[in-house]
Amino acid sequence: MDEFSLDDLQAALQSAQEEKSTVRLSERNVVELVSKLKGLGLLGDDLLHSINGREYLTAAHLCGEIKDAVAQAGGRIPLVDLPAQLGVDLVHCERQADVIVRKSNGGVLLEQGELITLAYFDGLAAEANEMLQEAGVIPLGDLARRFNLGADLLMSAIAPRMGTVIHGRLEGQLLYTSAYIARIKAKVRGALRAASAPVTIPNMLRELDLENLSTGSTTISAIVVELLAAGSIKGQLRGGGTTWTPAIYALSQQGAVRSFYQQNGYIGYDTVAKLGISSGRSYLETAFPDGLALDTAFVSADLLHSLEAASEDALASATFCDVGPLLPSVLTPTDVTTLLQKCSTVQTAEKAKSGPGAGSLLAGTCLVSAALLEQNSQGGGPEAASAAKLSIDALGEQILEWYPDMEEAGHRGRLAQAIASQLRPAAVAEYEKALAAVFVAGAEARRRQREALSRSLDDAYQRWQLYGHGAELLGQDEATSATLARHLIRSVGQEAVDCLLRYQQVDVQKDAGQEPADAPSSKEAATAPLTAAERSALINQLPKDTQQSSSAAVDKLNGGSTTEFQEALEHAAEDAGLRLRRLDKKAERGLVHAHRKALEAQLEAAIEPASALSLVVPMLFAKVHGSELGAPPLCDNNMFSIGRLLNFRGSKPASTAEPQKKQPGRRPTKPGGCVVGAKLLTNEPQSLVGKYVRVWDNELERYELAEVVQLTEKEVSDAEDSGIESGSGSDSDQEDEEEEVQLQRRKAGRAPTKAGGCAEGAKLSSQELVGRRVAVYWASDRRYYTGTVAVYNGKKKRHVIQYDDGDQEKLDMSTEIWRLEGLALGLGIVFAPSRRGVWHAS
Template identity: 30%
Template sequence: MTAVEWDEVKRLAADFQRAQLTSTVQRLSERNCIEIVTKLLDLKLLEVVFTTDGKEYVTPQQLTREIRDELYVHGGRINLVDLVKLLSVDLNQISARAAEIERTDQNCSLVLGQLIDKTYVSRIAEEVNERLLQQGQVTISDLTRQYDLPSDFLQTVVEKQLGKTIHGKQDKTDPQVFFTESYVARNQACVRGALAAALRPISVATLLSQCGVEERLFYSIIGNLMETKQVAGVITGKQQSGSSMYIPSIYSRSQNEWVNSFYKQNGYLEYDALVRLGIQDHQLFVRRHFPNEKLLLLPTCALGPQVLDQVEAAVEEAVATGSMVNIMPLLPSFFEPEDAKEILTEVLKNSKNKYTSQNVHVFCSTVVLTEQFIQKLTKPFDAIIQKKAEEVVSSGAYLLAQAESKVQNNRGLAEQDESSTKSDRREERRKKATGGKGGGGTQGRETKTKSTKKKYLRGKAAAGDDSDEETASSGKTSKSSVNKLELLSFAEIKGVLTADELLQEEGDDLAELIVEIANHIHPLLNMSGLVAAEVIFESTMATTAQNRRKTHSELQDKLNAMFTNVRLFEKGIKQFSDKNVEQPLAKYLIKTLCTEMTNEIFSYVAQENMIQYDEAKELSPEVRMKILNDLPNESKEPLLKLHKSLNTNSVEEVLNCVEGALGPGICDMILRKPDKKKERSQLLTHRQALLEQLTSSEDPALVLHLASLVLFQAVTQTMLHASGRFVSNILTYLQSHLTAEIFKTMQQYHDLVLKLLTSGADDDHRSHIVNALQEGMLAIKEIATSFKKHSSTEKSQQQSE
């Protein structure tokens, strides 16, 4: 404010004063006064508070004085809402002035909309002290209900006045409880007397009802009594749960003395006896009372090592003598079979390392039989089993069981093929939906070639799409079907065991034991009988059909598989437009797989017509001609055409001759029609076989050979049967289908393989070539296994460019 303005204010104040001192004629009107006050308020030279009726002004200082006066009149506590009615001032103004009073005056507090001064707080403290003297204790919750004030405020008031106005103590366990010394001493004397009079366990609830002490204070008192050793005993159970028990020390001592004496005399502790002593949690008591004893906790008792040693000694004696032992007579009379079972399990577990070479069996939960004893029991069955095996073979029952197993096997394979067909259809629909195309992939099964082709073609009796898993499963089905044939019935085994002298020596009541032993040896004896029957049956079959190697259906399946393979390999050969490559590949296919298929046909025809030849050696052209000369005239012409077709370069001509040789009157076999799905499965199987052989191979030449075949199939989606000398031709064909980097890697590896094959054994440069081949082998395998991934990535890069 400038000096001019301040001078003007002084003049106005002087004029105002003169106006007040003048006579009535010169007095200001109410309107002029309002304007003057309004002007002063606008200039912020005056601060007033309007009343709620709007007719009066009050300054903040005056409002504060009036609030203090009202606080004094109301005894040091007044609600701000009541001040609104008394002073006719807005609640916001009163709240603001009350907050200012609380800030400037330490003796005043603003609590939940109430203004409280020191005098009221002192009166509260005096009243609390009087209540303490009357009742012995007070709680903050009771004070809160009485004074209608927050518990934290009252807690602070009582704690500040404790030891001054309020003569008492605060509970250590519950800070909201306050009591006097005399109250605690009176209750403590009552509790001490009750505990001193107790000679046996008593519940805390009973003590509380007799002493009339609060549960919270009781636990505090008994804790102090135990710390000062004024009472001898312990509290068990959870506090504040109503299930706590007080156990006097004299009772615990007598209880422990009885438990120690009983265990020392008997070596065990019965749970029922502990319950009668008042011990409810018996297992916990046993663990705590005997921390260093290796006790076995059973359902009905706790067993010490003394009894376990007796049982273990009896079991070891039975194992050493190859006999049996029942442990129930070794145990006290109250033991149950469930207890004996756990004891026996523990003994066998602890004694396992002592006789690992001996096998023991437990029957009826309490009887231990050694394997040697069981063999003695099964020895009388040897003659019976042999006789039963001969009867079941001579009667034809064993052959009938085998026939049924074969029918079940064929049914299982048909269901498996149907399932596979459905799976292929779903896969085909899925690929069509996603826009994919069929072809060779890494998830299929493929036929092995080269060094593994004979193993594949001769080792398998089924078609090329039959897997090892199918053969294993069929064998398992057959075996399980034959196992259903029962040579010895359960009643027969039970009858023989009942009359056995070894078991009669052990006692009279052995009916249940005999039943369990019979159940145990029943499948073993039947399995032995089936083995004996199989030996007899195979001996019989060997004498009647010694020279017959294969059945008609097996050979038909095998030839169908070989025929399909050759036809698929022919498609791969036709990928080469160069006759100089195509013809040698066709000739190699005829020389290997076609010749093998022809030999299978000639072998079958020779067996059917009883033509003798050396079966240990592979059929040569001379042997085939000898077989042809001994055949009937109606069979000669188709087989002669087949024999001569092996000297041509046309795979198609060989296949036509094979089809004629398998016709009626010669082999009486049917060639299956081409199946696209099976051909695709064959492609996948062949690729998978190549990849498996490639992964396990460490020969550089073979790795290059297999990688070339895999790449060729991935590019053309056809199989190729070629020897290692065709690798260079295959790489030439693949050059236009591979990236420059991949082809360069393959060609460099091919050149290194040629150098290795042409280098001498003592050549110093040979070791460098071998190292280079070993280093590059992983890259070749990676190219073959992930060719599709690389090709698709390269293609996408070219499109982006």
């Protein structure tokens, strides 16, 4: 190579270049060749290809082309325009743009997807300055829209160039010149000087055609403050710089407030607000330190003097005064009360409980002397105490009748009601006292009336069942049976229905608040039948839940079926809350025996044969059948028919007929009642020896007449008797066989005082009651029921009572009303026939 000169080499190169190649490579081969060279490391990694793939270039060459493109575009070009202009993919352009920004040291910015140079911002500032000098003011928003830049980016570009490139001021979002500010200041000064009332800055700017400055309120506020400091305008800038109040307006406000206050002695806060003073209360307290600040107005101290005089006159004359007319109408009752409480006379009157100077503040605006209140409390009497159930309005009306001049006194004319509210507690106490006395008396009368009617109904229902059983025995004689049924319904049935209706009438009167009538006795309730009209009137007064059943029972009085009537009566009684108990056999025998005794007494006094016959037939019927007969009086035909049914031929009854027995049955309803014999046995047992008594025979199941022959002291665990009655029977025939019965005895004891035990002073333990016969009081039926104490449960402290009618009940005898029914001492008794030769059965 040393043999060749430079010229020779250049000539060889030129000839080689001019020589046409005989072998040409395709584009595909070239691409593969370049890739192979890059893979061998012979070519650098920064080798890039164009979008069409026909050219290759380095990153440095692409960076230079991007700089040239930015310069050609005036210092600002979007990145998205580079791929089309340079023929290189956008990714490569973005990478090289970042490299250019890093290496420019702030000379080039990448903002909003654009490459922008500082030279571009300098030109933008110069152009903005030209626009500013022409217009005097430019909003930044207009510049941002013109140059298509963000407000923040534009602000960051303009702010550093203020005073150098841009000759003006930047306030908020405005660019303006000094000449423009001078013109604005002159307009604002003239407008504020001309204002005689408060004006708002936005309204003033709108009137001056300066609405574009409304967003720059700080600029206007600064101008106003500058004018105030220079003394060009006089007034105050309030409301955060949004309201201008001229000094002349404040002077007129003060003059108007002072004039109104001095003329009227008060001024309302609403009046002060209308004059444009917002904090009226604090302003008035500062302007008038001697006044009184109330809730709705500010008043002068002179008003208190007039209130003092009126209060003194009212207390001295023992009347009242309404200070409402003396005070301004704008004051509320609360304001009036506050004023009155500040009066020394009123304060002294309220502290004094009584005396000439005592009084009370009522109805918000009235001072009432204590003497007047005392006079009202004593002047009403019972008439005022009971007026309209002691309502305040009614008491107020009564006070207005006594003092008509109080009608319009007080707040809304409520002085009379205020006095009534003070007097009402005492009146209510008197009213309740009188009402309680009336109620207690009425409740006691209703209770007695209900008890009497309930007993009458029970008695009538028992007689109904008793006579009904007797009528059933005559069912073979249809005519007689029908007559007896009709008579039974129209007599005993009618009595039961009348008692039931009267019982329900007591409840109706109680609900209606009517005073109960005097409670009739059982005899009066049973013998005072109601008329059909009276029954209809009573039914119409009953509640709907009992009206239908009671009406059905009344309708059955006109029928002839005892079964239907009894069902209707029981249903009506159940709806009325009454329990009609069935008549058991033992109780029925007791009633039959008592009725026979009554018939015997009547027979002894009978004189007329017909009357004697009407008494003899029921007696014989009861003797033969053990049942009672309810026959119409003086019914001869029926009597002879009944006599035939009895097979009565004028002879004595068959000897096989057993006398009826007396059952322990229901004891007297009076708690603690005792048979005479029990007292004799407890106090003087020896006095019974030689007496005739009736004793229960368990084997014969009946009472037998016997004579007490001796006294024994034997103790056993149970007493078989159910009571003893003393008698003074005379000597009897000794032809019949005598039988001695030894009544067993157990230790005497005192029954619980709550139960009212039979033997006074007796005490029995719970276990000792087992096997004893007792009578337990049923409050619902208001009567005693007898039975035997079967079992005692010591754990639960309960006694099991087996009643004579078959019922069984578990009771805590310590909480029940009961009494013993057995004898405490044993007696030797001899049974003997009576003087008439028949056994006496109870």
